[in-house]
Amino acid sequence: MKIKSADFLLSNSDYKKCPSGDTPEFAFIGRSNVGKSSLINKLVERRALAKISGKPGKTQLINHFEINNQWYLVDLPGYGWAKVSKSSRGEFQKIITGYLLNRQSLVSTFVLVDIRLEPQKIDLEFINWMGENSLPFIIVFTKCDKISKPKVSQSVARFKKVLLQSWEELPSMITSSSTSGLGRDELLDYIDSLLVK
Ligand code: GTP
Ligand code: MG
Numbered sequence: 001m002k003i004k005s006a007d008f009l010l011s012n013s014d015y016k017k018c019p020s021g022d023t024p025e026f027a028f029i030g031r032s033n034v035g036k037s038s039l040i041n042k043l044v045e046r047r048a049l050a051k052i053s054g055k056p057g058k059t060q061l062i063n064h065f066e067i068n069n070q071w072y073l074v075d076l077p078g079y080g081w082a083k084v085s086k087s088s089r090g091e092f093q094k095i096i097t098g099y100l101l102n103r104q105s106l107v108s109t110f111v112l113v114d115i116r117l118e119p120q121k122i123d124l125e126f127i128n129w130m131g132e133n134s135l136p137f138i139i140v141f142t143k144c145d146k147i148s149k150p151k152v153s154q155s156v157a158r159f160k161k162v163l164l165q166s167w168e169e170l171p172s173m174i175t176s177s178s179t180s181g182l183g184r185d186e187l188l189d190y191i192d193s194l195l196v197k
Contacts, residue, residue, distance in 0.1 A: 001192040004068050006044035011061040015099040019064055022105050025072035026191055029096065030112030031122060032056030032078030035142035038178035040065065040073050043187060050075045062099055071195060080122040100135055107194050108136045115141040115155050115175065119162040128166060138172040138190065145177040
């Protein structure tokens with residue numbers, strides 16, 4: 001799929017204020033700093049469309065970007081940001097779960113996982129929560145440029161092994177890098193396959 005246009009539409013803290021209509025959308029979720037905003041920028045080849053930061057907690061709202069005047073990419077706040085107070089952590093949680101559980105036009109969600117880390121409890125809990133709520137998603141491993149190819153395969157295998165303890169059938173998985181562009185075509189093909197023509 002070719003990206004012809006990518007425009008910021010709006011940000012807000014409540015799914016009820018998200019754009020109305022039935023434009024299909026795809027959301028990016030994962031721990032703070034995992035690379036959600038960077039991957040959105042890489043997908044649409046725009047360096048500064050979604051705001052990026054070396055410090056976790058950059059994205060604090062639900063951000064809609066309109067692509068090809070046809071579908072939306074949605075950048076969400078990260079979960080598990082240790083440095084915010086308990087009450088604002090709860091607030092982010094509410095924003096995220098409210099959005100995921102209620103957004104009618106959400107087609108699928110990309111759950112981003114840092115390839116370099118051992119399977120993290122918070123990611124596994126989130127993935128299980130998605131499953132329990134029958135929300136469609138795929139897993140996208142990020143920052144694969146930071147480790148060698150064999151290590152990437154090892155990490156994916158390790159993650160699968162852990163997931164198989166609670167899942168009968170594994171969700172789809174894509175390895176990615178916003179630096180090298182690994183996984184970009186695969187992600188765009190996945191989105192394309194779900195857009196009603
Ligand atoms: P929050 O908005 O805080 O939830 O973070 P985020 O998940 O949107 O992460 P963001 O895209 O802001 O990236 C966090 C940091 O990781 C930045 O310093 C990025 O440059 C870096 N980063 C993101 N993706 C990659 C990647 O694929 N490779 C490398 N090497 N660095 C990356
Ligand atoms: Mg972000």
